[in-house]
Amino acid sequence: MPYHNHTEKKSADVIVIGGGVIGCAAAYRLAKEGVSVLVLEKNEICSGASGRNAGGVRQSARDVRELPLAMYGVKHIWPALSEELGVDVEYTRAGNLRLGRTAAHLEKLSELAENSSKVGLDVRMVTGGEAREICPYMSADVLGASWCPTDGYANPLTTTIGFYKKALSYGAVFITGITAIGLGKVKGRVRNVYTDDGVYEADRVLVCAGYASRAIVNTVGIDVPVEREDEEVFVTEQLPPMFDQVLGTAEADFYGHQTKHGSFLLGGVSGLQHFTSNHDGHPTEAYTAPSLVRGIIRFFPSFAGVKIIRNWSGQFDSCVDGVPVIDNAAEAPGLTLAFAFTGHGFGISPSVSIALKELIMDGNSKTIDVSGLKYDRFAAKQ
Numbered sequence: 153m154p155y156h157n158h159t160e161k162k163s164a165d166v167i168v169i170g171g172g173v174i175g176c177a178a179a180y181r182l183a184k185e186g187v188s189v190l191v192l193e194k195n196e197i198c199s200g201a202s203g204r205n206a207g208g209v210r211q212s213a214r215d216v217r218e219l220p221l222a223m224y225g226v227k228h229i230w231p232a233l234s235e236e237l238g239v240d241v242e243y244t245r246a247g248n249l250r251l252g253r254t255a256a257h258l259e260k261l262s263e264l265a266e267n268s269s270k271v272g273l274d275v276r277m278v279t280g281g282e283a284r285e286i287c288p289y290m291s292a293d294v295l296g297a298s299w300c301p302t303d304g305y306a307n308p309l310t311t312t313i314g315f316y317k318k319a320l321s322y323g324a325v326f327i328t329g330i331t332a333i334g335l336g337k338v339k340g341r342v343r344n345v346y347t348d349d350g351v352y353e354a355d356r357v358l359v360c361a362g363y364a365s366r367a368i369v370n371t372v373g374i375d376v377p378v379e380r381e382d383e384e385v386f387v388t389e390q391l392p393p394m395f396d397q398v399l400g401t402a403e404a405d406f407y408g409h410q411t412k413h414g415s416f417l418l419g420g421v422s423g424l425q426h427f428t429s430n431h432d433g434h435p436t437e438a439y440t441a442p443s444l445v446r447g448i449i450r451f452f453p454s455f456a457g458v459k460i461i462r463n464w465s466g467q468f469d470s471c472v473d474g475v476p477v478i479d480n481a482a483e484a485p486g487l488t489l490a491f492a493f494t495g496h497g498f499g500i501s502p503s504v505s506i507a508l509k510e511l512i513m514d515g516n517s518k519t520i521d522v523s524g525l526k527y528d529r530f531a532a533k534q
C-alpha cells in the first residue's frame with residue numbers, strides 16, 4: 153500500500169500530477185524559480201516507468217521532432233547533472249551502436265542516421281568490421297550499425313530521486329498515495345484537480361502521469377492517442393568489464409549496457425506481451441526471457457551461459473506516432489501536457505523539464521524547440 157502523507161496544503165501555483173522523472177524534474181525547475189509546487193503521486197515517487205527503465209540516454213534513432221530535446225540534454229545538462237543534483241547519476245557517454253543483421257535493417261538504420269545528421273547529430277553508418285572494432289564481442293552476423301559517439305546511459309533511479317530531493321530542497325511539496333481522478337475548470341480555466349482525497353486547486357496543472365494521463369485530460373475534453381505498453385528488463389550476473397557502449401538493434405528487439413558494477417541491464421519484449429494472461433503489470437518472463445536471450449546470443453555469442461539474476465516489467469505511454477506531447481492545451485487554459493513518451497522519455501527528461509518550466513511560466517518554450525510535439529497534431533485535418 154502506498155503511504156499517503158496527508159497534508160493540509162491543498163493549493164499551489166502549480167499542481168503536478170505524477171511523480172516520475174518528468175514530474176520530479178519539472179517540480180525542481182519550477183520550485184527553483186520560486187513557484188509553489190504540489191506534486192500528487194498515486195503510488196510512490198519513481199514507482200512507474202522512471203524506476204523501471206534501462207537508462208538509455210540516446211539521441212540516435214529518434215524522430216527528428218524529439219532531437220532538439222535529446223541533443224540539448226547531452227550537450228548542456230547530462231554532463232554536469234550529478235553536480236547539479238548532488239547525486240551520482242552515473243552518466244556515461246561512450247556511444248551507441250544500433251546493430252543490423254539484414255539488408256532491411258541497414259536500410260532502416262541508414263534512413264534514421266541520414267535524417268538525424270541533417271539536423272546536426274553526429275551519427276553515421278559503420279560496417280560490421282568497424283562495429284566489431286568498437287565493440288569486439290559481436291558476432292560476424294552483424295553486417296553494419298549506426299554509430300553515435302555522444303550517446304550513453306545513466307542511472308534512472310538516482311536521477312529521478314536526485315530531481316525529487318532537489319525539488320524538496322526548493323520547497324516543492326510531494327503527496328504520495330493520492331490518485332488524481334479528473335480536472336475541472338473555473339471561469340474557463342483548468343483549476344481543480346479531483347482526487348480520492350478531495351479537490352486540490354492550482355493556477356496551472358501539469359499532467360505527466362504516464363499512460364494514465366489520457367483519462368485524466370479526457371475529463372476536460374483533451375485527447376491524445378496513447379495506450380499502455382509493457383516492456384521488460386533483465387539483469388545479468390556481474391561480469392568482468394567488457395564494454396561501455398550502449399547497444400540496440402534496428403528492430404529495437406533488445407537494448408542494454410553493462411553497468412559500473414559489472415551486471416548487464418538488458419531490455420526488450422517477447423512480442424507476446426499483449427497475449428499473455430498476466431498482462432496486467434506482471435512480468436511475462438516465461439516468454440520474454442527465452443526470446444530475448446536467443447536474440448542477444450545471436451548478436452553476442454559470448455553471452456551464452458551468462459546467468460540472469462533479476463527481471464521486472466515496466467509500463468509506458470505509447471503514442472500512435474511515437475513521440476511525446478509537450479504542450480500547453482489551448483482549449484483548456486491552465487493545463488500543460490507532458491506524456492506519450494513512448495518508451496524513450498528518460499534520456500530527454502532533463503531537457504523536457506526546461507521546456508515545461510518555460511511553457512508554464514512564459515507560455516512558450518524558448519530554449520528548446522518543442523514545436524513538433526504539440527497535442528493538436530492529432531486533430532482532424534478536414
Ligand SMILES: Cc1cc2nc3c(=O)[nH]c(=O)nc-3n(C[C@H](O)[C@H](O)[C@H](O)COP(=O)(O)OP(=O)(O)OC[C@H]3O[C@@H](n4cnc5c(N)ncnc54)[C@H](O)[C@@H]3O)c2cc1C
Pocket residue numbers: 169170171172173174175192193194195196197198199200201202203204205206207208209210330331332333360361362363364365368383384385419465466467468490491493494495496497498499500
Ligand atoms: C522497461 C522500460 C525500459 C525503458 N528504457 C528506456 C531507456 O532506456 N531510455 C529512455 O529514455 N526511456 C526508457 N523508457 C521510458 C522511460 O522510462 C519513460 O519514458 C519515463 O520514465 C517517463 O517518465 P514519466 O515521469 O513520464 O512516467 P512515470 O515514471 O511512469 O511516472 C508517472 C507517474 O504518474 C503516477 N500516476 C499515474 N496515474 C496517476 C494518477 N491518477 N494520479 C497521480 N499519479 C498518477 C504513476 O504512479 C507514476 O509514478 C523505458 C521504459 C520502460 C518501461
